[in-house]
Amino acid sequence: MPKDTQSNRDPRYDILFDKVRIGPVTAPNRFYQVPHCNGGGYRDPTAVAEMRRMKAEGGWGVIFTEQVEMHQTSEITPFIELRLWEDKDIPGLARMAEAAKSKGALAGIELAYSGVNGSNLYTKEVPRGPMSSPILTFFKDPVSTRAMDKEDIRDLRRWHLNAYKRAKTAGFDLIELYGAHGFGIIQHFLSPLTNQRSDEYGGSLENRSRLFRELISDAKDAIGDTMGVAVRLSLNEMGGFENSEVRDFIGMHGDLPDLWDLGHGSWEDCSGPSRFVEEGAQEPLVSGIKRLTPKPVVGVGRFTSPDAMVSQIKRGILDFIGAARPSIADPFIPKKIDEGRIEDIRECIGCNICVTGDMTMSISRCTQNPTFMEEWRKGWHPERFAAKGATDTVLVIGAGPAGLEAARVAAMRGYEVAIAEAGTELGGRARLESRLPGLSAWGRVRDYRAHQIGKLANVNVYFDSRLTAQDVLDFGFQNVAIATGSTWRRDGVARFNLTPIAIDPAMPTLTPDDIMAGRQPAPGSEVLLYDDDHYYMGGVLAEVLVKTGCKVTLVTPSNLVSEWTLNTLEQKRIQSRMIELGVTIITAQGVTAVGPRGVTLGCTFTARAREVACEAVVLVTSRLPDDRLWHDLKAREGEWATAGIRSIERIGDADAPAPIAWATYAGHRFARELDQPDRGDALSFRREVTELAPWDVSA
Ligand code: ADP
Ligand code: SF4
Secondary structure, three states, X not given: OOOOOOOOOOHHHHHHXXXXXXXXXXXOOOEEEOOXXXXXXXXXHHHHHHHHHHHHHOOOOEXXXXXXXXXXXXXXXXXXXXXXXXXXXXHHHHHHHXXXXXXXXXXXXXXXXXXXXXXXXXXXXXXXXXOOOEOOOOOOOOOEOEEOOXXXXXXXXXXXXXXXXXXXXXXXXXXXXXXXEOOOHHHHHHOOOOOOOOOOOOOOHXXXXXXXXXXXXXXXXXXXXXXXXXXXXXXXXXXXXXXXXXXXXHHHOOOOOOEEEEEOOXXXXXXXXXXXXXXXXXXXXXXXXXXXXXXXXXXXXXXXXXXXXXXHHHOXXXXXXXXXXXXXXXXXXXXXXXXXXXXXXXXXXXXXXXXXXXXOOOOOOOOOOOXXXXXXXXXXXXOOOOOOOOOXXXXXXXXXXXXXXXXXXXXXXXXXXXXXXXXXXXXXXXXXXXXXXXXXXXXXXXXXXXXXXXXXXXXXXXXXXXXXXXXXXXXXXXXXXXXXXXXXXXXXXXXXXXXXXXXXXXXXXXXXHHHHOOOOOOOOOEEEEEEXXXXXXXXXXXXXXXXXXXXXXXXXOOOOXXXXXXXXXXXHHHHHHHHHOOOEEEOOEEEEEEOOOEEEEEEOOOOOEEEEEOOEEEEEOOXXXXXXXXXXXXXXXXXXXXXXXXXXXXXXXXXXXXXXXXXXXXXXXXXXXXXXXXXXXXXXXXXXXXXXXXXXXXO
């Protein structure tokens, strides 16, 4: 792509801006936003459209929808994706296509027929798959598929044709058939695990590929003159459609689709968290595939570095840089590379909080980009901010994720900002936790903000400044954000114990704060780690303790270690690491008392008690806000006006402890809403309400 007049691009990155043909259409560059969920889907279509528009503005060359359920006989309720079941669904999708194309990108739609992954809980239709088998979903729904006969296959081809035509009417440039992550019918037919048919659709690779050939050929005949026809496949299904066979398959059909979009394996592999999966981890699986096909190849790998991207292209591994999470954390990556602003890229930290929006059917958040999915709901642009309002000054107390984000955004709006930090470094919990095993990427939360703040003349940082209420009143800043964080509890209170438990002072009892501050149980001692938090901290600290030579027993009232990480797609890896490290795992038990030589456990089902001996206890239970400063100031509210103070708010963990994404969101919101009119009881965001159908009571 010729550089535009604004471009300050390093010529090394020119190759990323080459145009690339995809069948009858041409992508303006090599930045390919692969389909990704967002928890909004059909419930929040305009929020989704505006989120995609941001990628267009940020310079992505190809922008996809999330998976679109293409027929009522295959849907994945309760997960909220998109639907293209009838013409009625076209306008919502057309809005997304229009937003994606608004700056010259190609708009793509990912069509999914979910086969053995769709339990049809909403439509109550009978699921269909290559053979009769249990449905394979996160919830292990107790239903099975009907083995598709020839008539079912004819129906499936016709339904695909209908979807192709509807996608065209909606204005998309590309369709991509979903055959990856175990979520699409193409993979179900290709895999010897889910296809054990004995007719011409089963057995040999040639036969298992038949449905794929038919669906792609039908697409090319129907819409291939104007639309690109792509397929999304997994590079390696363990024990099934494995990498060597994937290569044979691509070799056999190299010419058929207009593009190969290649994911890793399962969704857990493809969206591997940074704790377990490095940037570019897919390379050994995708390397060499370009030689098997004349068509462009897309791959992913949580790419945030332009050098890594260029290397993939120059070494002939990929034609397009596929990205979901990097494009969520920073929708403006292409533009920033083009403008020579590499250091402004807000790098994804690989925490998978975005995935939890889909897994909890809520709406996605992003730790690094608090504007994600708020582009329309709140009118937040990731790179543009309204000029400041009537007041001029902001004091941010605490330089953790909440405080740093509040300071950054307030400064971008033009306020004079001071950050007072009790310690001597920026980053708060992000800095501390980034030293734990596997969490170094957490440091990016601090690094991005520290860099941005460092460039702004209107932010001053004061270290060694543990402020009191009197200090705040003396300073007289007009707006104050109290971002003083939180502390892990020492009394066992969380979900299993709602009130404090008895703890014998003779037993060394530690919290995550102690361990992060370097206070550890004696090396070689028997440590019982009690995890009633259920997120990453328990498992990570067990790893720390094992590495310092302790013998660790992990007790949790859940049935799984780090159960909430099912939502971040890392639970299996965490539990397997615990097993590999030799951690003794006790599930479905809560600690009811800590004695001088051990703990008493209670069974979560029967309440039966059990004693377990240990030499130290680590309580990973819950956190309390460090809100003393807030309460001290609140008690002196009558003095605020005389001191020149217009507003004081507590934000992030100091308000209500939660994952880091909640803190960056709170900081962002604080700064966005400075000097905004009070909305009273009005909803704090825009939403869409399903249009009511005509109501014929006599029918
Ligand atoms: P959050 O996740 O909400 O941003 P953190 O715990 O990461 O919270 O960060 C809180 C920060 O606030 C820490 O760096 C801590 O040193 C600092 N802090 C706590 N109390 C005070 C205080 N009274 N004055 C200044 N800084 C404080
Ligand atoms: Fe990356 Fe985490 Fe943001 Fe997802 S939530 S895009 S993994 S930083």
